[in-house]
Amino acid sequence: MAIINKVTVGPSTVLFPVPTVLVTSGLAGSNPNIITIAWTGVMNSEPPVVYVGVRPEGRHSHRLIKESGEYVINIPSAAQARVVDYCGTVSGRHVDKFKETGLTPVPASHVKAxxxxxxxxxxxxxxRQVVSLGSHDVFIADVLAVHYSESVLNEKGRPDLDKIKPYGYCLNEYRLMSDKLGSFGYSRKE
Structure with missing residues (x-):
């Protein structure tokens, strides 16, 4: 058996990469906001349940999501990396991020965001639930609808990751997730 030297660094959030998304939220009578989130993921398949983690202190979107009880997770493509970074570095309390970035808000079918x-x-x-964990509050939510741009669907009407070009956030860097290693179950096929 090989001896592997490891260095212990203590507890940390080193699951990487994590998705990079733009989360929109808003209240009636106010400008909608966009926040860049990397603490997000799937919690359940049936029914579909996702989460976003948002710092409660000083985050404009935290208040909007908490008061409205809804949000939209928008998955950007690699072409939008600069906009994604920008939306994570300025507060929507002081800046209209839609106006500043040139992004287009489109009415949703089930939520106000x-x-x-x-x-x-x-x-x-x-x-459906808010869990306070320390540095972040986790907003656990039911997925009411999913929308795809037609341009990212394959001939079978399914999303094509090569067309979407999603990317992740790890170690303070944005990284593409592009190389396919295999499909589910490939290790059991001969």
Whole structure:
């Protein structure tokens, strides 16, 4: 058996990469906001349940999501990396991020928060539970609808990752997830 030297660094969030998404939220009578989120993921398949983690202190979107009970997860493509980074570095309390970035808000079908037209995938979400964990509150939500840009669907009407070009966030960098290693179950096929 090989001896592998390891260095222990203590507890940390080193699951990488994590998805990079733009989350939209809003209240009646106010401008909708966009926040860049990397703490997001799937919690359940049936029914579809997702989450976003948002810092409660000083985050404009935290208040909007908490008060409205809804949000939209917008999955950007690699072409939108600069906009994604920008939306994570300025507060919507002081800046209209839709105006500043040129992104287009589109009415959603089930929630008041808008979709981002330029993002190839959008998930409309209704908050079912909020869990305070320390640095972040986790907004657990039911997925009410998913929207795909027609341009990212294959001939069978399914999403094509090569067309979407999703990317992740790890170690303070945005990284493409592009090389296919195999399909589910490939290790059992001869």
């Amino acid at each position: 808008p979709l981002i037209a330029e993002c190839p995938v959008n998930l409309e979400c209704k908050v």
